[in-house]
Amino acid sequence: MNRAIAKTVRKFEVLASKLPTLSRLYMYPYKNVVKREIELANLEPGARVLQIGAGSVPYTALYLASLGGFYVTALDIDPGAVKCAADWVERMGFSDRIRILCTSGNDYSLEKVAAAFLALQVEPKEEVMDYLMARGEEGLKVIVREPSVRYASQYDPIPEKWRPVSRIYQGMSTFTYSNLYIKS
Numbered sequence: 001m002n003r004a005i006a007k008t009v010r011k012f013e014v015l016a017s018k019l020p021t022l023s024r025l026y027m028y029p030y031k032n033v034v035k036r037e038i039e040l041a042n043l044e045p046g047a048r049v050l051q052i053g054a055g056s057v058p059y060t061a062l063y064l065a066s067l068g069g070f071y072v073t074a075l076d077i078d079p080g081a082v083k084c085a086a087d088w089v090e091r092m093g094f095s096d097r098i099r100i101l102c103t104s105g106n107d108y109s110l111e112k113v114a115a116a117f118l119a120l121q122v123e124p125k126e127e128v129m130d131y132l133m134a135r136g137e138e139g140l141k142v143i144v145r146e147p148s149v150r151y152a153s154q155y156d157p158i159p160e161k162w163r164p165v166s167r168i169y170q171g172m173s174t175f176t177y178s179n180l181y182i183k184s
Ligand SMILES: C[S@@+](CC[C@H](N)C(=O)[O-])C[C@H]1O[C@@H](n2cnc3c(N)ncnc32)[C@H](O)[C@@H]1O
Pocket: 006, 009, 010, 013, 052, 053, 054, 055, 056, 057, 058, 059, 060, 061, 075, 076, 077, 078, 081, 103, 105, 119, 120, 121, 122, 123, 124, 128
């Protein structure tokens, strides 16, 4: 599959992670996106959450920590992105709230995790969601960005077998909604 957007974003984030002003400009449009996802998840401040697909500029993790007051573990399969992300988090002054971990797949702990927030580029979504729904504690909330029709070919689709309990309109060009799934 030719994921041109994901490849471009990955390269851009490596550059932006080294330039604080650029990274701030880049992340700003996502502030309200993450704010809406925090409303959708409806968690207590201080909750422990995962963010899957940190990238080199883990802005979703940063907004989860700063706007939601959560303790965030942000995961990525790309060791290069993990290194850039850890440096960026430190530079932004959030290393006490966000830790960055490299994962080789579905090998992370879900103990005491209240919610998992997935980046749009995460794949394979089916495996990641199956793992969260099978291994997560009862009540685990999983928030997944749903690709827009226009850019559907650029992202792994959300498997239809998982039905959201709720969703919130985002209206971004690449994703239309953020969906909420709850482990019962
Ligand atoms: C370019 S980033 C965009 C995320 C953005 N920085 C944020 O804060 O929301 C997307 C990242 O997802 C990672 N990724 C894709 N599939 C993944 C998976 N199954 N588990 C962990 N990371 C994944 C990629 O390696 C890539 O670095």
